[in-house]
Amino acid sequence: MTKNARALEEDLSKARLRLWLRLLKLTQGIETDLRRKLREHHGTTLPRFDVMAALARHPDGLKMSELSSYLKVSNGNVTGIVDRLTQEGLALRISVPGDRRAQIARLTPRGRETFDSMAAEHEAWIDTLLSDLGSEDITTMATLAERVLAKEGTYEHP
C-alpha cells in the first residue's frame, strides 16, 4: 500500500469511529428519553414495554424461552416482568400440552389495549424526535443502516 493510500484508510477508519460514536449518542439519547417518558406517562419501564411489544406481535403467545431470546439486549428480568403482568391481569401463562415444564405467555385483551395505547404514544414520540428527517432522508439512512446490519450478521456468525 502506498503512503497516501494508507493515510486515506486511516482517515476512513477515524471517520467510521466518529460515526459510530455519533450513532451511539443518538440512540442512547433517544432511549434515555423514552425510558423517562414511559416512567412519567405510564409508570412503566423499557424492558416491560419491550416484553409487551414482543407479546403483542405474537397473539398466540410466546414460550418464556422465546421471549427471553427476543429481549436479550434490554436485559430485563423477563420472568419477573411476566409474573407482574399476570398479577395485573395484562398477561396470562398457559401450559404447553405435552411439555409439563414449558409455559406460553400471552397478553389478555386488556393487556393488548394497554400496550396499544402506549405504543401509539411511543410512535408519536419517535415521530417528533425524528421529525427533521423527511421521507428521502429516512430511506437513505435506513438503507445504510441495513447495509451495516447485514455485515454485522456475517461478522457475528462467521
Next chain:
Amino acid sequence: MTKNARALEEDLSKARLRLWLRLLKLTQGIETDLRRKLREHHGTTLPRFDVMAALARHPDGLKMSELSSYLKVSNGNVTGIVDRLTQEGLALRISVPGDRRAQIARLTPRGRETFDSMAAEHEAWIDTLLSDLGSEDITTMATLAERVLAKEGTYEHP
C-alpha cells in the same frame, strides 16, 4: 388536513418508527459485540473502557462528579471502577487543593498505555463492522444523525 395528506403523515410516522427500530438494532448489535470482544480480548467491561476513555481525553484528570456525568448512559459504578483501576496501578486519585471532599482521577502512564492499545483495537473492530460504508456514506449518515441529535437536544431541554 386532507385525507391524503393524513395518510402520507401516517406513512412517514411508521417509516420513522421502523428507522428507529433499525438504528436501535444496529447499535445494540454492535454494542453487544464490543462488550463480548472487550471481555474476551482484554478481560474488561464496556463501562470500564468508557471510564478509561473519558480519563484518556482529559490528561489533567477529571473530578469524580464530572466523570459520572460523562458516563451517565453506560450506567456503570464509576467509583468502583476507579477504585479498581487505582488498585491495579492504571489510575490514581489526587486531592483537589482547597476542596477536602473533591478528588480528581487520572490515568497513570501505564493506564494510558493500556487504554491506547485497547482503543486501537476498538477502532479496528468498528472499522470492520462499518467497512461497507464508504467515505460518502459516512458523511451522509453522520449529517443525518447530527440533524436528529440537534433536534433531540432541543427536545430534551425545551
